[in-house]
Amino acid sequence: xxxxxxxxxxxxxxxxxxxxxxxxxxxxxxxxxxxxxxxxxxxxxxxxxxxxxxxxxxxxxxxxxxxxxxxxxxxxxxxxxxxxxxxxxxxxxxxxxxxxxxxxxxxxxxxxxxxxxxxxxxxxxxxxxxxxxxxxxxxxxxxxxxxxxxxxxxxxxxxxxxxxxxxxxxxxxxxxxxxxxxxxxxxxxxxxxxxxxxxxxxxxxxxxxxxxxxxxxxxxxxxxxxxxxxxxxxxxxxxxxxxxxxxxxxxxxxxxxxxxxxxxxxxxxxxxxxxxxxxxxxxxxxxxxxxxxxxxxxxxxxxxxxxxxxxxxxxxxxxxxxxxxxxxxxxxxxxxxxxxxxxxxxxxxxxxxxxxxxxxxxxxxxxxxxxxxxxxxxxxxxxxxxxxxxxxxxxxxxxxxxxxxxxxxxxxxxxxxxxxxxxxxxxxxxxxxxxxxxxxxxxxxxxxxxxxxxxxxxxxxxxxxxxxxxxxxxxxxxxxxxxxxxxxxxxxxxxxxxxxxxxxxxxxxxxxxxxxxxxxxxxxxxxxxxxxxxxxxxxxxxxxxxxxxxxxxxxxxxxxxxxxxxxxxxxxxxxxxxxxxxxxxxxxxxxxxxxxxxxxxxxxxxxxxxxxxxxxxxxxxxxxxxxxxxxx
RNA sequence: GGGCCGCUAGCUCAGCUGGUAGAGCAACGCCCUUUUAAGGCGUGGGUCGAAGGUUCGAAUCCUUCGCGGCUCACCA
Numbered sequence: 001x002x003x004x005x006x007x008x009x010x011x012x013x014x015x016x017x018x019x020x021x022x023x024x025x026x027x028x029x030x031x032x033x034x035x036x037x038x039x040x041x042x043x044x045x046x047x048x049x050x051x052x053x054x055x056x057x058x059x060x061x062x063x064x065x066x067x068x069x070x071x072x073x074x075x076x077x078x079x080x081x082x083x084x085x086x087x088x089x090x091x092x093x094x095x096x097x098x099x100x101x102x103x104x105x106x107x108x109x110x111x112x113x114x115x116x117x118x119x120x121x122x123x124x125x126x127x128x129x130x131x132x133x134x135x136x137x138x139x140x141x142x143x144x145x146x147x148x149x150x151x152x153x154x155x156x157x158x159x160x161x162x163x164x165x166x167x168x169x170x171x172x173x174x175x176x177x178x179x180x181x182x183x184x185x186x187x188x189x190x191x192x193x194x195x196x197x198x199x200x201x202x203x204x205x206x207x208x209x210x211x212x213x214x215x216x217x218x219x220x221x222x223x224x225x226x227x228x229x230x231x232x233x234x235x236x237x238x239x240x241x242x243x244x245x246x247x248x249x250x251x252x253x254x255x256x257x258x259x260x261x262x263x264x265x266x267x268x269x270x271x272x273x274x275x276x277x278x279x280x281x282x283x284x285x286x287x288x289x290x291x292x293x294x295x296x297x298x299x300x301x302x303x304x305x306x307x308x309x310x311x312x313x314x315x316x317x318x319x320x321x322x323x324x325x326x327x328x329x330x331x332x333x334x335x336x337x338x339x340x341x342x343x344x345x346x347x348x349x350x351x352x353x354x355x356x357x358x359x360x361x362x363x364x365x366x367x368x369x370x371x372x373x374x375x376x377x378x379x380x381x382x383x384x385x386x387x388x389x390x391x392x393x394x395x396x397x398x399x400x401x402x403x404x405x406x407x408x409x410x411x412x413x414x415x416x417x418x419x420x421x422x423x424x425x426x427x428x429x430x431x432x433x434x435x436x437x438x439x440x441x442x443x444x445x446x447x448x449x450x451x452x453x454x455x456x457x458x459x460x461x462x463x464x465x466x467x468x469x470x471x472x473x474x475x476x477x478x479x480x481x482x483x484x485x486x487x488x489x490x491x492x493x494x495x496x497x498x499x500x501x502x503x504x505x506x507x508x509x510x511x512x513x514x515x516x517x518x519x520x521x522x523x524x525x526x527x528x529x530x531x532x533x534x535x536x537x538x539x540x541x542x543x544x545x546x547x548x549x550x551x552x553x554x555x556x557x558x559x560x561x562x563x564x565x566x567x568x569x570x571x572x573x574x575x576x577x578x579x580x581x582x583x584x585x586x587x588x589x590x591x592x593x594x595x596x597x598x599x600x601x602x603x604x605x606x607x608x609x610x611x612x613x614x615x616x617x618x619x620x621x622x623x624x625x626x627x628x629x630x631x632x
Numbered sequence: 633g634g635g636c637c638g639c640u641a642g643c644u645c646a647g648c649u650g651g652u653a654g655a656g657c658a659a660c661g662c663c664c665u666u667u668u669a670a671g672g673c674g675u676g677g678g679u680c681g682a683a684g685g686u687u688c689g690a691a692u693c694c695u696u697c698g699c700g701g702c703u704c705a706c707c708a
Contacts, residue, residue: 005677006642009659066664123666146643146657148669155700211708256707619683
């Protein structure tokens, strides 16, 4: 009986590693002695020709020609060819870890190797290292993807990014540039006298925004906390503490939609500057983007959504009222009533009545203007209705000292003069809380501790908050956020193949209850049936048994649940605590027919009698494993 | 959440209106002193995402589910 290809491949490679151990080699040594990166050698060939160098990296190609062997080693900098000659390569020497020509078959594509030898050119002119010695640094026991195409399946790329960047090294560029970007951002702020702080990710209250948070629990304190949806309230506490210029490059967590420009976990650079207002920040934001463009990318013109965006020119600054008037011809500042404003809205084809004239302006802006703002534009003067943490403008208190950054039709940051009047802040928050409770049945926490901070006093302050990923998308010219986040969040999966390799007998399913499903216990279910409360609206009920086996086969326990469709209209019922045939050994998994028969009779005996006229379809048993036991 | 699309060997992909599951790369064996998509000869490799259904017969048709993609909506 032969194995599946991957299983066989893996066994062969493990056998080679074992052979190496038998021979006295360590296939996983801890040290290597690289002297040069590949690119250093190809860039400085004239100076290095004939010199002895040591290179190390992953073996990406391997061409045997009898007494000659060619291959390419790939390191972080690039690739360089190995030109191996039988008459030059030293013999196998376990004490030094050297692998001689006779044993070269023990290393292969995918392995990490180290080669020491002279820098030379082959007859075809390729700069190469001609090794005197070759050492195996790390044995690889999985096959690399197809060498020409690499990974193409999007899911495979996202789940195994390390393979994608191995096969197509140019795909590392965006990530390298993001790293440089972060360094440049820090340099930019540090040079301007800002101090970087780490603010809490675990927060007892979530504030500074209206997003849905992730919740978690602190055992030691016995209380629930939230992952940060924003860091701004903590930065303001730092200003109150006497620091004039602070920033954080923090992680933000928002339990909301995922699409090509939204990710549940993202990063932002957030600043607070005391003794300045939003106008200072307009200059700061513009300088920041220009600084990053020039210092990291060496240019100011980028392509965003197929259109050119120039960060070098002075950015357009326009009030929201003017921006809407420019595009639609409607001047919302002249609207004297909500009804008038809503009439203007519906005249431009937006039939969603808003609660205030300010909200009408915002709606018109979002619908008609936002997508047209390709060149970097700062839009200021938001209605106070939507700016609870911002200060009103002196000359027009209906509008906030606030601006948003728009680039390529995408919002890239929100910024304002911080409201530091504690009495007004409290009033605003309370009324906002009430309206939100009425409107959305959502309770937003009031952070009284923060109000107290404001009562002690915070000097005039202004902050900016450009998103790192949005910025990275602009500068690396990617249109999908997954391509600027190396490890995007995905549902966990365990392939049947891995389940087999790692000795997990059954298919692994992640147990979860979808929204809208009803979860009840077996006892509750039975009593509902007995009382006749549940009866099928349709003539057919579909039952899917899910079972989990604990402990040793033949002796362990069985638990599971039934998924039942057709008993409650449009809902799926999940009955937990289903124990088929109590007392019987169900663990003979090899006889699936017998297993199924036992489950079927158990289900039919259990519920079939309650509605005799109904067809009950029982699907094959699905075996569960606790994913937590086998994660990773 | 809605719509559309995809899932076949480790990887990249064929597989027509239902009729014995295919190729290349990778792997294994042998040959080869200038290859770089090396080449030549030979060999092995599959729960066609899962479960049901229709059928004499299903990778193919139907239903449900899983995972993913694109897109719209929602959400900053």
